[in-house]
Amino acid sequence: xxxxxxxxxxxxxxxxxxxxSNSASMYVCGPTVYSHPHIGNAxxxxxxxxLFRLLRRTYQxxxxxxxxxxxxxxxxxxxxxxxxxxxxxxxxxxKIYQDNMTSLGILEPTLQxxxxxxxxxxxxxxKKILKNGFAYVSDNHVLFDTSKYKEYGKLSKxxxxxxxxxxxxxxxxxxxxxxxxxxxxxxxxxxxxxxxPWGMGRPGWHIECTAMIKNIIGDDCTLDIxxxxxxxxxxxxxxxIAQGSCMSSSKYCNYWFHNGIVLVNKKKMSKSxxxxxxxxxxxxxxxxxxxRLALLSAHYRQPLxxxxxxxxxxxxxxxxxxxxxxxxxxxxxxYDDLDHExxxxxxxxxxxxxxxxxxxxxxKGAKTSQxxxxxxxxxxxxxxxxxxxxxxxxxxxIDEDLIKSLIDExxxxxxxxxxxxxxxxxDKLLSMGILIKDLExxxxxxxxxx
RNA sequence: GGCUAAGUGGCAGAGUGGUCAUGCAGCGGCCUGCAAAGCCGUCAACGCCGGUUCGAUUCCGACCUUAGCCUCCA
Numbered sequence: 292x293x294x295x296x297x298x299x300x301x302x303x304x305x306x307x308x309x310x311x312s313n314s315a316s317m318y319v320c321g322p323t324v325y326s327h328p329h330i331g332n333a334x335x336x337x338x339x340x341x342l343f344r345l346l347r348r349t350y351q352x353x354x355x356x357x358x359x360x361x362x363x364x365x366x367x368x369x370x371x372x373x374x375x376x377x378x379x380x381x382x383x384x385x386k387i388y389q390d391n392m393t394s395l396g397i398l399e400p401t402l403q404x405x406x407x408x409x410x411x412x413x414x415x416x417x418k419k420i421l422k423n424g425f426a427y428v429s430d431n432h433v434l435f436d437t438s439k440y441k442e443y444g445k446l447s448k449x450x451x452x453x454x455x456x457x458x459x460x461x462x463x464x465x466x467x468x469x470x471x472x473x474x475x476x477x478x479x480x481x482x483x484x485x486x487x488p489w490g491m492g493r494p495g496w497h498i499e500c501t502a503m504i505k506n507i508i509g510d511d512c513t514l515d516i517x518x519x520x521x522x523x524x525x526x527x528x529x530x531x532i533a534q535g536s537c538m539s540s541s542k543y544c545n546y547w548f549h550n551g552i553v554l555v556n557k558k559k560m561s562k563s564x565x566x567x568x569x570x571x572x573x574x575x576x577x578x579x580x581x582x583r584l585a586l587l588s589a590h591y592r593q594p595l596x597x598x599x600x601x602x603x604x605x606x607x608x609x610x611x612x613x614x615x616x617x618x619x620x621x622x623x624x625x626y627d628d629l630d631h632e633x634x635x636x637x638x639x640x641x642x643x644x645x646x647x648x649x650x651x652x653x654x655k656g657a658k659t660s661q662x663x664x665x666x667x668x669x670x671x672x673x674x675x676x677x678x679x680x681x682x683x684x685x686x687x688x689i690d691e692d693l694i695k696s697l698i699d700e701x702x703x704x705x706x707x708x709x710x711x712x713x714x715x716x717x718d719k720l721l722s723m724g725i726l727i728k729d730l731e732x733x734x735x736x737x738x739x740x741x
Numbered sequence: 742g743g744c745u746a747a748g749u750g751g752c753a754g755a756g757u758g759g760u761c762a763u764g765c766a767g768c769g770g771c772c773u774g775c776a777a778a779g780c781c782g783u784c785a786a787c788g789c790c791g792g793u794u795c796g797a798u799u800c801c802g803a804c805c806u807u808a809g810c811c812u813c814c815a
Contacts, residue, residue, distance in 0.1 A: 302745090320815070328815095335815035364813070447810075449744055454811070473813090496813040520815035524745080527813080551746090552809070559809070588764090589754065593747080594808060604753070604765050614778090644755045648763040658780085710774055717776080728778050735778095 292349050294638045296342070296516075297592060299524060299547035300446055304640050307546060309515045314352040317343065318504050318544075320519035320527070321357040321403070324384035325365040328391050330568045330586075330597055331553040331560055335520045337583065338550040338591040338641070340397045341674060342516070345637050357400040358503055359385060361407050362493055367482050377483050381407075391570040396579045396675045402507060406499045409506060410485045413494045416502040416538050417474045417487075419510075425537035426474055430465040431490050433475040437468060440533045446547060447525035472530050474498050497530040505539065514544040521549035521592075522559075551594045568597060580613070580676050581606045587643040587674065609678075610737075612650065612671060615657050616678035619664050623679075629662075633670040646674060689738065694725055698734050701727075 294307040309315040319339045322332055339355070346353045361381035370377045392399075406413070417433055420426045425439045437443045437451060444450050454470050473495035478484030484491040494502075504514055519528065528547065535543030552559055555566040573582055585605035589595040636645050650671060656663030671678050701716040720727055720736070727736045 322815075323813085331815050333815090447745075449811080453743055521746085522809065522814050525810055550815080552815070554808075557808075559814080561814080593754085596753085598753090600752070600765080608764065611779095642755075644753095644763080648755070651763060705774080708774085714775075726777070729773075729776085730778075 292638055295640050297640050299549050310513050313350055315346045315350045315515050316354045316508055317516040318356045318514055320523055321359050322388050323360040323363045324381045325369045327569045327571055328388050333570055334553050334586050336392055336397050337586050339518050341641055348634055355400040356402045359403055359405045361405050362483055394574050394579055404503045409503050412506040413498055413502040414487050419538040423537055428489055431477040432465050432473055433489055434471045435474055437470045443533055446529050446532055497527055501531050501534040510539045511541045513542045516546045516548050517544040518548035520552055522552055550591045554594050554596045557596055580609045583675055584609055590644055591641050613678050615654055616668050623668055629666040629669045630673045633673050694736055
């Protein structure tokens, strides 16, 4: 199976050819652990999760690395504000992040390196860049000298002149050029710091990824795929390319893979707009299936506008699929090969909306064909939708025994012809948030999420 | 202001040089005590202006609009 992915470096869909024929390596920028993960973090983890599932199917070994940034000024700020240590903050949000990802059915990456565990390799990487003449030391900082690297701007398609003209920030006096970026900076007594040849300090934002990648795959190896949100193209990934290319003679990475951001009210989430949607909140009222489907409803490179109707539509579709799946009587393992169609669709640049269309068509056929139904279940499973799981997410306040007794009471009223009473009970249940349906010989209920 | 993308039916959202996306909503019907669900059918779109072409929503160019980046943001 040939996999095609869109490569940001040349803005073209390309056939994926890994460096080694039977294995693939992928690195994705993971979370900075300073607050609760939001729906955007979920998309940034889910999109590579789908690619990981696809790569696993195709290659014998897949090394999927997703880092954890546990050194950052935002973490220090959070620690200061909450009167906690940096370690307490990062540990608690690492746990929340991992729990949220597990709840979403996102597979664990092969490796999840932390910045704090990689200080020696970060320092070694900076030393190599200095030794090769692409960085300079100034006022206890180490800075990358962008003027020395001719290809700078290749990924984001900007020239150095454009960037300098457009720069809004004041030029720090220790920089030769406003575009030079920090590899190492000094720490004061309130900030986490490590001993280095340039004094007590901490790494700049971009160097951690380069150091960890090279530490894992080897200095002279090329990474197959590097991913992240498309808001990281500049400056983060541009800077990574510069560092990675100047610390070793090998090409840094072959395929750049970026997902679009999640918008709320057509705007990027931000604390100042007050439109940040947290996963903890979403997971209270929505199943993992619903959230996954909603996040996959747009192509991964497009912006995804998040709204209530996104959730409602996904929930409706999932309900339809799961109620069909309940009627499956066979052994699903008989049909493991039935997912080759969905694999084919995903192989064309992860076209998840096309997969959803395909699932809808299977659902139509599934009413009369057990094979289509098995295919639906297996195909959904490939993108991490478990149609056989119990999908009901109920608020804790709902009393199931009360619901059952009201339904019994209504059934008696119906069979004795007292439809007025029956309808009153139905309305009462609806006001409790319970929707009932009279199926053949039986009344079923569900939480009314609309 | 510069850079990078994107504009498709009421909404969401794929795709294609010439015949169907799909889902939700709507409309008509079947079913139902009535609903709901389900089923059958159905309406409806390619930002604007030029160009290439027998034919453009699709390719090319200008314009307009929107979003992201240029602020250590996924």
